[in-house]
Amino acid sequence: MTMAGLNVAVRNVKMAHEIQQRHCKICGQLKARINLGQFPNKSSKRWVDETGKQWCGLLCPDCQRNRAKANMRILRNSPNGSSEV
Numbered sequence: 001m002t003m004a005g006l007n008v009a010v011r012n013v014k015m016a017h018e019i020q021q022r023h024c025k026i027c028g029q030l031k032a033r034i035n036l037g038q039f040p041n042k043s044s045k046r047w048v049d050e051t052g053k054q055w056c057g058l059l060c061p062d063c064q065r066n067r068a069k070a071n072m073r074i075l076r077n078s079p080n081g082s083s084e085v
C-alpha cells in the first residue's frame, strides 16, 4: 500500500459515523465494518474495513475481490463476454 492510500484510509476512518463488526457472508470471519456515510447517489451506505477497502453488501473486501476475480474468469471464458444487463 502506498503512503497516500494509507493516509486516505486513516482520514476516512476518522470521519466514520459508525463502526461495527460483521461476519462476512462468504468466509464467516468477523471483520470491521465502518460506515462512511452514503454514496453520492444516496442509494446505499458506504462501508469499508479498517484498511479502507470497500465492503460489497455482506461480502468482506477480500471475498469481494475473490468473487470479482472468479467473475472475470467466467466472463472471459463465455462466448459473448460483454455482459450488459
Ligand SMILES: [Zn+2]
Pocket (backbone or CB within 6 Å): 024, 025, 026, 027, 028, 029, 059, 060, 061, 062, 063, 064
Ligand atoms: Zn469474507
